[in-house]
Amino acid sequence: MTETLRHVRHVLTENPVTLLAAGLFVFFVLAAVLGPALAPYDPFASDAARALQPPSLRHWFGTDALGRDIFSRVLVATRLDMTIAISSVILAFAFGTLAGLAAGFMGGATDQAIGRLVDTIMAFPLFVLAMGIVAALGNTVTNIVLATAIINFPLYVRVARAETAQRKSAGFIEAARLSGDGEAAILFGQLLPNILPIMMVQASLTMGYAILNAAGLSFIGLGVRPPTPEWGIMVAEGAGLMISGEWWVALFPGLVLMLAVFCFNLLGDALRDIVDPRRRS
Amino acid sequence: MSDLLEVENLSVAFRTRGGLVRALENVSFSIARGETVALVGESGSGKSVTAYAAMGILDPAGQVTGGRIRFDGIDLTAAGRAEIEDLRGREMSMIFQNPRAALNPIRRVGTQIADVLLRHGNVRRADAPAEAVRLLAQVGIPDPARRARAYPFELSGGMCQRVMIAIALACSPALLIADEPTTGLDVTTQAVAMDLIRDLARERQMATLLITHDLSLASEYCDRVVVMHAGHVVESGPVAELLAAPRHPYTARLLAATPRPGIGLADLVAISGELPDLRRAEAGVCRFAGRCDRRQDDCAGLITPVPPGPLHHAACWNPL
Amino acid sequence: MTALLDVVNLQKIYPVGGLGKARGQLHAVDDVSFSIAPGETVGLVGESGCGKSTLVRLLARLHDPTAGSIRFGDTDLADMKARGFARRPERAAIQMVFQDAGESINPRYTAFEAIAAPLRRLRGLRGADLQRRVESLADATGIPRALLGRFPHQLSGGQKARVGIARAIAVEPRLLILDEPTAALDVSVQVVILKLLMELRERLGLSYLFVSHDINVVRLICDRVLVMYLGKIVEQGPTAEVLGRPAHPYTRALLSAVPELTLEPPPPRPRLGGEPRSPINPDPRICRFFGRCPDGRPACADSMPRLAPVGPAHAAACHFA
Numbered sequence: 001m002t003e004t005l006r007h008v009r010h011v012l013t014e015n016p017v018t019l020l021a022a023g024l025f026v027f028f029v030l031a032a033v034l035g036p037a038l039a040p041y042d043p044f045a046s047d048a049a050r051a052l053q054p055p056s057l058r059h060w061f062g063t064d065a066l067g068r069d070i071f072s073r074v075l076v077a078t079r080l081d082m083t084i085a086i087s088s089v090i091l092a093f094a095f096g097t098l099a100g101l102a103a104g105f106m107g108g109a110t111d112q113a114i115g116r117l118v119d120t121i122m123a124f125p126l127f128v129l130a131m132g133i134v135a136a137l138g139n140t141v142t143n144i145v146l147a148t149a150i151i152n153f154p155l156y157v158r159v160a161r162a163e164t165a166q167r168k169s170a171g172f173i174e175a176a177r178l179s180g181d182g183e184a185a186i187l188f189g190q191l192l193p194n195i196l197p198i199m200m201v202q203a204s205l206t207m208g209y210a211i212l213n214a215a216g217l218s219f220i221g222l223g224v225r226p227p228t229p230e231w232g233i234m235v236a237e238g239a240g241l242m243i244s245g246e247w248w249v250a251l252f253p254g255l256v257l258m259l260a261v262f263c264f265n266l267l268g269d270a271l272r273d274i275v276d277p278r279r280r281s
Numbered sequence: 282m283s284d285l286l287e288v289e290n291l292s293v294a295f296r297t298r299g300g301l302v303r304a305l306e307n308v309s310f311s312i313a314r315g316e317t318v319a320l321v322g323e324s325g326s327g328k329s330v331t332a333y334a335a336m337g338i339l340d341p342a343g344q345v346t347g348g349r350i351r352f353d354g355i356d357l358t359a360a361g362r363a364e365i366e367d368l369r370g371r372e373m374s375m376i377f378q379n380p381r382a383a384l385n386p387i388r389r390v391g392t393q394i395a396d397v398l399l400r401h402g403n404v405r406r407a408d409a410p411a412e413a414v415r416l417l418a419q420v421g422i423p424d425p426a427r428r429a430r431a432y433p434f435e436l437s438g439g440m441c442q443r444v445m446i447a448i449a450l451a452c453s454p455a456l457l458i459a460d461e462p463t464t465g466l467d468v469t470t471q472a473v474a475m476d477l478i479r480d481l482a483r484e485r486q487m488a489t490l491l492i493t494h495d496l497s498l499a500s501e502y503c504d505r506v507v508v509m510h511a512g513h514v515v516e517s518g519p520v521a522e523l524l525a526a527p528r529h530p531y532t533a534r535l536l537a538a539t540p541r542p543g544i545g546l547a548d549l550v551a552i553s554g555e556l557p558d559l560r561r562a563e564a565g566v567c568r569f570a571g572r573c574d575r576r577q578d579d580c581a582g583l584i585t586p587v588p589p590g591p592l593h594h595a596a597c598w599n600p601l
Numbered sequence: 602m603t604a605l606l607d608v609v610n611l612q613k614i615y616p617v618g619g620l621g622k623a624r625g626q627l628h629a630v631d632d633v634s635f636s637i638a639p640g641e642t643v644g645l646v647g648e649s650g651c652g653k654s655t656l657v658r659l660l661a662r663l664h665d666p667t668a669g670s671i672r673f674g675d676t677d678l679a680d681m682k683a684r685g686f687a688r689r690p691e692r693a694a695i696q697m698v699f700q701d702a703g704e705s706i707n708p709r710y711t712a713f714e715a716i717a718a719p720l721r722r723l724r725g726l727r728g729a730d731l732q733r734r735v736e737s738l739a740d741a742t743g744i745p746r747a748l749l750g751r752f753p754h755q756l757s758g759g760q761k762a763r764v765g766i767a768r769a770i771a772v773e774p775r776l777l778i779l780d781e782p783t784a785a786l787d788v789s790v791q792v793v794i795l796k797l798l799m800e801l802r803e804r805l806g807l808s809y810l811f812v813s814h815d816i817n818v819v820r821l822i823c824d825r826v827l828v829m830y831l832g833k834i835v836e837q838g839p840t841a842e843v844l845g846r847p848a849h850p851y852t853r854a855l856l857s858a859v860p861e862l863t864l865e866p867p868p869p870r871p872r873l874g875g876e877p878r879s880p881i882n883p884d885p886r887i888c889r890f891f892g893r894c895p896d897g898r899p900a901c902a903d904s905m906p907r908l909a910p911v912g913p914a915h916a917a918a919c920h921f922a
Contacts (some may be wrong), residue, residue, distance in 0.1 A: 176707070178663070179722050497861050
């Protein structure tokens with residue numbers, strides 16, 4: 001275990017950008033967990049007198065059209081956005097990896113069936129598909145998670161399938177058969193652990209897309225409903241105000257959104273370095 | 282007349298995560314025009330690094346830290362990129378270990394030969410395809426006109442090897458460097474490929490640097506042998522003389538470990554010890570001493586490197 | 602003495618390409634018969650495409666044969682399906698050492714875990730018993746105990762080869778199939794590994810099927826040799842006989858192509874040019890070597906030569922041997 005921790009520390013300190021990403025990630029997690037407790041103002045409390053005030057010492061990010069403190073809303077929104085992102089990624093990761101493993105390993109009819117399912121999903125412009133799912137099932141957080149998971153599912157399947165097919169006839173798989181491993185043991189004991197590092201990188205990259213997807217749906221009104229604070233909605237609310245010069249209403253949520261996606265993308269590489277034993281020396 | 286290729290006190294180091302690896306130290310040897318020289322050594326001996334340095338295709342982490350490489354009088358270590366790129370392919374060319382990997386999988390074979398002709402030769406664009414077919418015939422590929430239109434995956438390993446030889450010889454270079462050209466080939470294909478290289482070299486008075494770990498191969502095809510160990514040249518000389526009466530203990534041990542007819546397993550002897558850590562090796566000192574059974578006190582001191590030239594030399598304080 | 606392994610008329614045909622009538626049949630292993638006695642080391646030589654990889658995978662029961670029998674002791678392994686073979690008691694009796702030792706070890710396993718895997722699965726060893734057994738295997742194969750915690754990419758070629766051997770002998774097999782185990786090793790390391798293999802053979806009473814393209818290595822350690830070409834055995838016999846007095850033209854061509862340590866440039870030798878015939882839908886009446894054979898005559902296209910005796914325990918499949 002200490003060997004692992006030492007390796008983690010090595011990966012984090014080797015590249016300052018990785019450390020930055022890790023730091024950002026910790027910040028986001030803390031914001032998600034402690035956000036509501038730390039927010040200086042009630043994110044729902046509107047105060048018409050204070051509407052559309054630029055950033056100041058009292059309101060770090062300024063106030064929005066209803067006089068709500070934008071900083072508090074951005075902070076509190078972290079929890080919702082992170083929850084949506086993490087839930088949908090877990091769903092897509094779990095089902096996608098299993099489906100890809102099955103398709104790559106068993107080939108034949110299973111491969112064909114899963115392939116056609118993936119093809120069907122990918123025949124749609126993905127964001128439009130997400131819109132369609134949410135529109136059909138209703139604007140709930142559950143449905144947003146489901147829609148995001150569905151549109152990310154094909155990516156996992158394809159990566160898992162390719163990696164599995166590539167390793168299926170490797171020497172160590174034959175050696176495992178000689179050692180008495182049955183088909184199930186080979187699939188879950190040999191192949192799955194070997195494709196996990198690559199899948200983890202995928203998961204991290206998809207996190208960014210998941211957040212963007214949720215924000216995008218909310219932006220067009222098909223996502224989370226007001227007055228719930230969520231980065232996408234907030235950007236939507238501020239979009240119209242950019243023209244009249246109230247830049248802060250859209251900028252800050254947008255910036256935080258960008259930071260979050262950036263952080264997850266960087267983490268993907270760090271995660272792979274931690275998980276893949278070949279990078280240890 | 283000076284030699285075609287002169288490597289003088291070449292030192293190459295690689296920057297790695299674990300430190301500076303002194304891959305080559307004071308490597309010297311020469312190749313005369315038309316001569317076939319074998320660069321022999323086990324893995325980690327630095328033979329491939331030497332060839333890559335000569336061709337100017339060292340890994341970016343590697344640097345020439347000393348010495349020079351002269352080709353036909355031109356100092357390659359000081360030359361600019363344009364000059365090296367002009368020489369490469371035209372006057373000096375290389376063939377590699379895995380023929381399939383050395384060919385572009387999405388271009389037809391004939392086109393790849395034509396590429397070299399157009400880049401370096403004085404061939405008109407219109408004439409290049411016909412010339413490519415002629416070269417394929419020269420390397421013994423049957424039905425060359427049809428094969429020129431094939432992609433590498435449609436050809437066998439042996440044929441890909443011949444295509445690679447055709448590409449390398451397209452502009453009649455003065456020097457051919459063959460980096461383990463037969464590892465990975467069947468022994469019958471290997472024999473044909475080596476015969477082909479030898480015959481073409483003889484025809485064109487082309488010098489060949491054959492990099493191999495196989496002493497038997499070196500003995501059948503080469504005039505001289507340069508033996509390397511851990512980045513040093515340990516012995517160099519005419520092939521028959523060197524194999525009949527090796528002077529350096531490493532050469533003798535290498536011979537003693539090579540299977541050949543008439544010798545049983547019990548008579549083969551492994552070389553004891555392991556390669557020294559090239560990050561911590563002391564500069565200028567014999568790198569075989571740690572594994573040598575003829576080690577003396579002198580061996581801890583600076584060793585005189587083997588000079589370039591055709592004579593038989595060994596870098597050893599206590600030669601056989 | 603009864604043979605340990607008796608292979609009779611083994612065949613593996615793969616359907617290839619095309620639809621319906623256009624589908625071809627690739628004869629990877631075609632009517633192969635041979636046996637291995639207890640304690641014997643049998644060499645299998647042949648070039649790429651000759652079917653030796655397919656043959657050993659059939660014997661190791663990783664794939665199912667199309668026809669034929671693989672008698673091991675008193676059971677016919679060909680009767681059992683490859684898919685469920687991992688659970689059978691016979692699994693431990695035949696093990697394999699791979700050519701690329703590094704590729705044959707799961708990159709996420711340490712050397713310890715790689716050697717322990719078959720012990721866990723096939724012998725049910727755990728805890729202290731497992732630890733002891735793995736350590737004794739490491740000692741027997743010359744792996745320093747300190748290296749057991751390393752991953753394959755942290756081991757040298759020779760060390761990886763030893764891990765592959767330790768794993769293969771862990772469950773005390775009776776037949777060990779070695780697929781070019783020293784091909785990727787330096788000549789000095791090869792000597793050490795070959796001596797180790799011979800020592801283990803004596804000590805553990807193993808039989809070896811040693812696949813190699815290196816005639817000089819085969820000459821060192823094999824009692825008998827089988828020469829394969831395009832799915833068929835073209836010559837077999839005691840090593841000294843086959844390599845000293847080759848009867849089949851292909852064996853002769855193979856031997857003349859092997860470079861030898863010589864002090865004089867060798868005289869020009871006839872080389873085997875051309876390409877092998879296609880293994881897809883081969884004509885059963887034409888000798889597989891016809892067309893490339895320097896001795897080819899019309900009779901060679903009329904009937905397939907069968908293995909016939911040409912010397913003591915020495916047989917070759919050639920009409921004119």
